[in-house]
Amino acid sequence: MLKNLLLVMIGGGTGSGLRFLTYHYCSRYFVGNFPVATFICNILGCIAIGVLSGWIARTAGGDSAMKWLLVTGFCGGYTTFSAFGIENFGLLQGNNIMTAIAYIAASVCFGILAVGLGLAIAR
Incomplete structure (x- = not known):
């Protein structure tokens, strides 16, 4: 359990950091009322969770460590x-x-x- 928690925390921290960078750069290039950064994070996160889930199921044999790190952690931290x-x-x-x-x-x-x-x- 502790290993999985650490994997989620590492992935989540990385995803949250990337979300921060997405917001930072979007605020420089997009102005207006439409929440562009949130929209971009949501769409990219959906693409990422699809790609990563499919990749883990296909190549990593459903490796739960990879799922905790990348799907629950990274994608969950990103969006x-x-x-x-x-x-x-x-x-x-x-x-x-x-x-x-x-x-x-x-x-x-x-x-x-x-x-x-x-x-x-x-x-």
Whole structure:
């Protein structure tokens, strides 16, 4: 368990650092109200989690250490949206369309409400 925790922390720290750099460079080149950096992190994170999950399953024999380091750690540190994306993709692949729709709707709606609640509590 400790080894896996350390792998997640190393990957997460690296992903978070890359997210910081993405935000830093996007703020230099993109102005306006659209959250370009977040959008870029979310899309790149989804590509990364797909590539890494497929690569680990195909070449690393589903090596759990690689999964903890790269998928849970790195992708999770870069953006949790990638986990949201791969979970929904799995639901859709498994023909669990209504579950995917419910998960998407609930995550977005309750996520926004939770932010509002958190801000209200902080006041």
